[in-house]
Amino acid sequence: MADVRKNQARLSRGEWQALIDAIDATQRRGAASRRHRDFVDVHIQAMSGSGMTWSAHTMGPMRGRNFLAWNRWFLRRLERRLQLENPDVTIPYWDWLADREIPRGLRGRDLLRRWHASRAWDRSQLPDRADVTWARRADRYGKFQSRLEFVHNDVHNAVGGDMATGRSAADPVFFLHRANVDRLFAQWQAQHPRARPGDPTEVLKPNSLFGVPVSDVLRISAIGYSYA
Numbered sequence: 575m576a577d578v579r580k581n582q583a584r585l586s587r588g589e590w591q592a593l594i595d596a597i598d599a600t601q602r603r604g605a606a607s608r609r610h611r612d613f614v615d616v617h618i619q620a621m622s623g624s625g626m627t628w629s630a631h632t633m634g635p636m637r638g639r640n641f642l643a644w645n646r647w648f649l650r651r652l653e654r655r656l657q658l659e660n661p662d663v664t665i666p667y668w669d670w671l672a673d674r675e676i677p678r679g680l681r682g683r684d685l686l687r688r689w690h691a692s693r694a695w696d697r698s699q700l701p702d703r704a705d706v707t708w709a710r711r712a713d714r715y716g717k718f719q720s721r722l723e724f725v726h727n728d729v730h731n732a733v734g735g736d737m738a739t740g741r742s743a744a745d746p747v748f749f750l751h752r753a754n755v756d757r758l759f760a761q762w763q764a765q766h767p768r769a770r771p772g773d774p775t776e777v778l779k780p781n782s783l784f785g786v787p788v789s790d791v792l793r794i795s796a797i798g799y800s801y802a
Contacts, residue, residue, distance in 0.1 A: 582666035590679035621740035668750035694734030
């Protein structure tokens with residue numbers, strides 16, 4: 575059965591607790607391989623040094639040609655890791671157009687201390703509906719990808735703190751934000767079924783966590799999940 579990613583605004587208290595418990599379990603000393611910090615380190619690498627050649631982000635001369643595919647597989651690998659702790663856990667999405675505050679289940683200061691994460695919240699920097707409409711108007715994959723990445727940057731800046739740095743994955747609100755980016759991508763794909771990336775055979779890096787070609791991650795149904 576495919577996993578279903580829900581809107582965070584509709585999670586029950588029990589579902590929030592299950593998610594938080596799974597995240598905590600990946601951070602404990604002696605946790606199974608691929609601790610939360612390992613995912614954080616991969617994201618830091620993707621935005622610095624040799625990792626910039628992965629083209630997972632657009633920075634300086636490096637164009638984020640793999641941004642959407644890389645984000646999709648990164649989240650799925652993380653979700654699978656959380657499911658080793660609790661098979662019922664999925665990553666919810668934060669629809670920041672409809673919900674203009676940090677998701678309620680992740681607001682606690684004790685959580686941030688436990689996760690060694692910081693924030694500097696500024697709601698005024700969140701993208702608005704016109705920004706997303708602008709991105710969706712693109713009818714070519716590359717153009718849509720670059721526009722959506724530009725819009726997604728505003729959410730990182732709105733949350734601030736670690737979310738505005740390469741260490742953004744240290745704050746689990748990252749997962750929810752990036753799931754919404756992936757959801758918007760999936761919606762656009764449904765509206766543009768013939769649109770394809772320019773590099774379908776390129777293998778996503780690093781091989782230790784990715785190692786699959788872009789073409790393998792283009793359909794969420796094939797990867798085993800959907801959005802509610």
